[in-house]
Amino acid sequence: MKIAILLYDNVTALDAIGPYEVLHLLPDAEVHFVATSAGPIKTDAGLAMLNADTALADATDFDIIVIPGTPDPSVVMADEAVLDWVRKSHETTQWTISVCTGAMVLGAAGLLQGLKATTHWLGLEMLENFGAKPTARRVVEQGKIITAAGVSAGIDMALTLAAKEYGDEVAQSIQLIIEYDPQPPFSAGSPDKAPAAITQQIRSQYSIG
Amino acid sequence: MKIAILLYDNVTALDAIGPYEVLHLLPDAEVHFVATSAGPIKTDAGLAMLNADTALADATDFDIIVIPGTPDPSVVMADEAVLDWVRKSHETTQWTISVCTGAMVLGAAGLLQGLKATTHWLGLEMLENFGAKPTARRVVEQGKIITAAGVSAGIDMALTLAAKEYGDEVAQSIQLIIEYDPQPPFSAGSPDKAPAAITQQIRSQYSIG
Numbered sequence: 001m002k003i004a005i006l007l008y009d010n011v012t013a014l015d016a017i018g019p020y021e022v023l024h025l026l027p028d029a030e031v032h033f034v035a036t037s038a039g040p041i042k043t044d045a046g047l048a049m050l051n052a053d054t055a056l057a058d059a060t061d062f063d064i065i066v067i068p069g070t071p072d073p074s075v076v077m078a079d080e081a082v083l084d085w086v087r088k089s090h091e092t093t094q095w096t097i098s099v100c101t102g103a104m105v106l107g108a109a110g111l112l113q114g115l116k117a118t119t120h121w122l123g124l125e126m127l128e129n130f131g132a133k134p135t136a137r138r139v140v141e142q143g144k145i146i147t148a149a150g151v152s153a154g155i156d157m158a159l160t161l162a163a164k165e166y167g168d169e170v171a172q173s174i175q176l177i178i179e180y181d182p183q184p185p186f187s188a189g190s191p192d193k194a195p196a197a198i199t200q201q202i203r204s205q206y207s208i209g
Numbered sequence: 210m211k212i213a214i215l216l217y218d219n220v221t222a223l224d225a226i227g228p229y230e231v232l233h234l235l236p237d238a239e240v241h242f243v244a245t246s247a248g249p250i251k252t253d254a255g256l257a258m259l260n261a262d263t264a265l266a267d268a269t270d271f272d273i274i275v276i277p278g279t280p281d282p283s284v285v286m287a288d289e290a291v292l293d294w295v296r297k298s299h300e301t302t303q304w305t306i307s308v309c310t311g312a313m314v315l316g317a318a319g320l321l322q323g324l325k326a327t328t329h330w331l332g333l334e335m336l337e338n339f340g341a342k343p344t345a346r347r348v349v350e351q352g353k354i355i356t357a358a359g360v361s362a363g364i365d366m367a368l369t370l371a372a373k374e375y376g377d378e379v380a381q382s383i384q385l386i387i388e389y390d391p392q393p394p395f396s397a398g399s400p401d402k403a404p405a406a407i408t409q410q411i412r413s414q415y416s417i418g
Contacts, residue, residue, distance in 0.1 A: 014230035014387065021223035021360065024254045033258050040260050045233045049242050049260050051249050100388075121388060138392045150388030151230065152364065160394045172397035172407050177415070178223065179309075179330060179359030181398030182391035183347045185369045188381035189390030198381050206386070 001028050001165070004062040004089070006102075007035040007052045008076045013043045014151050015068030015099040016050070022158035023064070025174045026166060034059040036081060044071050056085045064161075065089045068154070069100025069120060071208065077108040086111070095161060096145050099154035101208055103147045107132055115142040120150035121191050123208035152189070155180060210237050210374070213271040213298070215311075216244040216261045217285045222252045223360050224277030224308040225259070231367035232273070234383045235375060243268040245290060253280050265294045273370075274298045277363070278309025278329060280417065286317040295320070304370060305354050308363035310417055312356045316341055324351040329359035330400045332417035361398070364389060 003023050005016050016033070024031045035041055035052030042048045067086065076082055086109040090096045098106050103119035106112050107130025117132040117140055118124070124134045138149045139157045148157035159180070163171035188194040191203075212232050214225050225242070233240045244250055244261035251257045276295065285291055295318040299305045307315050312328035315321050316339025326341040326349055327333070333343045348366045349356045357366035368389070372380035397403040400412075 012230070013226050017222050017226040020254075020258075021221070031254060031256065033256070045229075045240060047240065047242070047262060049229075049262065051258050051260055053256060053258065138390065149390075150386075152387050152389040152391065155361065156392050156394065163394055168395065169404075169407060172395050172403055173411055175393060175395055175397040176400065176403045176407060176411050177359075178361050179398055180361040180391075180393055181347065181358075181396075181402060182361065182389075182393065183365050184384060184389055184391065185365065185372055186377065186381050186384055187390075188384040189388055191385065193390060194381055194385045195378075198378060198385060202382055202385050 001026055001030065001064065002062045003029055003031045003064040003066065004034045004059055005031065005066045006068065006082070007033050007041040007050055008082065009042050010044050010070045010072060010075065011041065011050070011068050012070055012100060012151055013050060015102065015154055016066070018152060018154035019066050019097070019099060019158040021178055022155060022162060022174055025177060026162060027170065032059065056081060059085065061092070062089055063093060064095045064097065065093055067098045067102035067105045069098070069102040071206070073101040073104040073208065077104050083109045094144060097157065097161070099148045099157065100150045103127060106145065106147070111145060115145060116140050117142070117147040118149050119147060120208060122203065122206055126208060210235055210239065210273065211271045212238055212240045212273040212275065213243045213268055214240065214275045215277065215291070216242050216250040216259055217291065218251050219253050219279045219281060219284065220250065220259070220277050221279055221309060221360055222259060224311065224363055225275070227361060227363035228275050228306070228308060228367040230387055231364060231371060231383055234386060235371060236379065241268065265290060268294065270301070271298055272302060273304045273306065274302055276307045276311035276314045278307070278311040280415070282310040282313040282417065286313050292318045303353060306357070306366065306370070308357045308366065309359045312336060315354065315356070320354060324354060325349050326351070326356040327358050328356065329417060331412065331415055335417060
């Protein structure tokens with residue numbers, strides 16, 4: 001199972017590393033981090049803390065591609081080389097996946113037309129720009145396209161995918177290895193669960209797109 | 210708030226990136242990835258997918274240090290330069306933190322003597338080697354030392370720390386930004402919740418230390 005995780009300048013690290021940590025534990029996984037050029041990648045914190053091992057030009061024949069998000073997807077959405085790679089890869093993938101605003105990249109590549117899709121809650125309505133049907137769920141599956149909600153949702157998505165491809169026991173084993181027994185100190189992880197004042201504040205401070 | 214996240218060969222990526230994704234969103238955070246030398250770091254998947262920006266020799270005056278884990282902590286536990294850095298840093302930190310088997314590094318540095326501590330469930334008993342009291346909880350706080358359970362527990366730990374340092378609203382805001390509303394497809398993330406056969410299988414396949 002050849003898996004490509006796309007990296008690009010300003011990417012959100014956990015969008016990529018959450019799925020990676022699950023998917024690299026699949027029985028026959030071969031994971032690559034792909035980017036316009038191989039080498040260091042700056043995340044949205046401005047730190048060159050990630051490394052791509054494979055340039056897009058050499059990144060072919062993947063069974064799974066994972067497109068992580070960024071607080072400002074406008075740059076990557078306008079990168080024709082990236083969009084071409086996504087479209088070409090998608091022709092032969094078994095699964096084409098986005099996390100967070102990575103959905104905007106799938107949308108810009110024309111892959112979400114008419115499909116239900118999710119993304120970071122702050123960007124959900126923006127999915128309409130691509131002919132998609134915004135769907136406020138943590139993981140949305142439509143044929144071989146899976147979109148996940150914001151940042152940390154990539155972990156839930158990857159476990160869901162592990163179960164689909166290899167069965168429940170493999171997914172449960174991986175969940176146990178990464179000790180994913182989440183116990184957040186608050187129930188504040190979605191706009192309807194967080195205190196209303198906090199949701200409102202984040203909505204006024206941040207915008208996507 | 211100056212934060213150092215230790216990297217080393219064979220580190221588990223999510224142990225480091227989970228806390229990073231939360232902590233870099235703290236109001237005045239300055240995060241550095243520190244390692245014996247700055248440059249690419251291979252994770253436990255054998256991929257040089259992370260980058261350290263600061264060499265240990267230059268890594269001073271941190272308010273928070275985070276020590277992530279690895280499936281085989283024996284090498285880093287025997288690295289005197291790393292242990293010295295942990296001990297020296299700990300003298301002036303506000304918080305000294307481990308995720309997963311990073312607790313073994315704190316233990317090898319002599320910091321867990323007489324303290325309750327947690328680690329990856331597979332390595333819990335090993336904490337006794339360092340005079341610590343193994344405590345099967347997701348996050349264990351003892352003075353300024355916080356230990357977190359395996360891999361994904363670093364996210365819960367970091368949100369707990371955010372609340373302690375900056376109050377509940379800051380932590381809830383970060384939780385909402387990273388949309389941490391976990392919905393794993395199974396309840397299998399701890400040895401007592403996973404199907405017994407799976408816990409037994411992982412226990413026979415893997416060992417720590």
